[in-house]
Amino acid sequence: MISYLINGFGNLVLSGSILALFIGVFLGIIIGALPGLTATMGIALLIPFTYGMDPAFALSLMVGIFAGGIYGGSISAILLRTPGTPAAGATVLDGYPLAQKGQAGKALAVSTIASALGGLIGALILTFLAPQIAKIAVLFGPPEYVLLGVYGLSMISYVAGKSMSKGIFMGLLGILISTIGIDPISGFPRFTFGQLNLLSGLSLLPVLIGLFAAAQAFEGVEKYNEIQSPQAKITKIGISGKEFLRILPHIVKSAFIGTFVGAVPGTGTDIAAFLSYGEAKRSAKNGNEFGTGVIEGVAAPESGNNACVNGAMIPMFTLGIPGEAATAVMLGGLMLLGLQPGPLLFRDNPQVIYTVFASTITSNLLILVLGLFGARFFAKVLQLPAKLITTLIFVLAIIGSYAMRNNTFDVSVTIIAGFIGFILTKADYPVPPLLLGLILGPLVEANLGRTVIISEGNYSIFFTRPLCWLFWALILYTIISNISKSRKASKQPSQEAHNGGKA
Amino acid sequence: MFSLKIRWLDLLIGILGAALLLIVFIVSASFPAPHQAQLGASVFPRIIVILLAVIALYIAFTSFRKTSTDSIEIHNASKVALSFILLFAYGLLLKKIGFVILTPIFITLLLVLMKFSRILLNVIAALVTTGAIYVVFRLFLSVPLPEGILGF
Incomplete structure (x- = not known):
């Protein structure tokens, strides 16, 4: 295998695919950073051009766009509170506050390093363990998906903010909104009130852009006459060795979470990011400071989502099943190139496969170089006058939600979500749980429906499968450790405050 | 400046929860009945909206019992x-x-x-x-x- 991989690296350089990879990562970062343009869309736009290209060259281009796009989303999330892709939804939570503290350079560096390192770990797992992971991933049946979704929803307790009940309310509201549209099992249209636009439900991206970006711009209008503290000039892009050691465990753990979530078909980078964020908040010593701009809160989701990019390719290459939306498009591209994904691909085209594996590994180095080099330029955005930034966010939010489906309805959704987000956040109704509900609701419901069918209505199926037990344990552990943590916090409020003051 | 007491907003959320409960149950009454051993289109939304209404009413009640005068303020x-x-x-x-x-x-x-x-x-x-x-x-x-x- 190692010799194949070395050949792959050789081929990557000699065939010029590395150039394709570089262009891919570069374009991906730009596409990812612009709200409304996702990595999936980038690959889809590209496919017509790849027809007739050398397969390794074309696949390197796609890998580059995918990895670059998922990383790029964090740039606008950190600088403008506008997640460029849904995968960056969790990065906003600590990235934006960190930038507002005048540490945009540090936030960008953390996100770059975490994305590259998380992606690298994911790529190594993809290269060396793909067949083994795929075997576990195919054990996932509907009951396991339901419990994976419930596990994800238990993360609401970590992103709820000040009031747990309001967090749960928002999460349930998100799930309820996700039931609008065609029922996944019976195909019956629900709560559409005769509106054709509602048949496919409310899309995630317009809601996401509204809740974060548009809401932020409304706040900009509200505070237009407040004197802005001049942004500290960004001189330093990077982190200290001590800070690196602080985020390293979270990067590694999130990389494993992300790769696994990616390997399970039907889940995606957004879920990977939120799970990584929740787990980091649960396990970090400074968990109660999450949301105020801590580097761990930027590192975890960014490592998780870029690892997920590689994880998603595991079932795609080994089984021919896409692990994520972008890989579904890539799968189409793969077939257009005359490659049949699945176990035979490894036997018939090892050269192409291992060149692609070499690409996934190299793409992370390119992210590191381009990200750290570009951070200085990206961060210049913050030196624009605040009022200009506000208008820019408004226009990008509208164009971004429009670009998804060329649909005015999505634009209205963005504006309304923005206004609601603006008001509700003021009253401690947190926005992230709503997002989690919206992302995970359909996963839970569709698979609950399938579970009921395969078990013929017997719910004991949730307790008879070994993987289900694993999830039950995870869910219980998450909830119990959260309860005990909040008890501890309420028992020693003075000490916590004291410690917080020190930090 | 516009200002609204948070307890009033919480009360609105309680009313919203109750209204959603009503709407979901009325609308979903016309959903087709499930075949044998199927979940049916109405079950999941109904479970969620019941939980949602309970927590919304809980928020409204606890917020009103407190005498807090916190408000949200919208400048300009x-x-x-x-x-x-x-x-x-x-x-x-x-x-x-x-x-x-x-x-x-x-x-x-x-x-x-x-x-x-x-x-x-x-x-x-x-x-x-x-x-x-x-x-x-x-x-x-x-x-x-x-x-x-x-x-x-």
């Missing part, structure tokens, strides 16, 4: 409302009139609303921003922007 409320109306008009007219014409007007009006600078500078800033977005989206990435009456 009239400007925020105006920006909302402007944004809506921009979003709805965008497809008909087109990005190239509407965006500079929208940005200029917003900048005037926020008293950014002198009118000429506002217009220049609006034109530059529009141009930059057009170049990146349309020319560089070939992403379609609303063409409207000009056709580009």
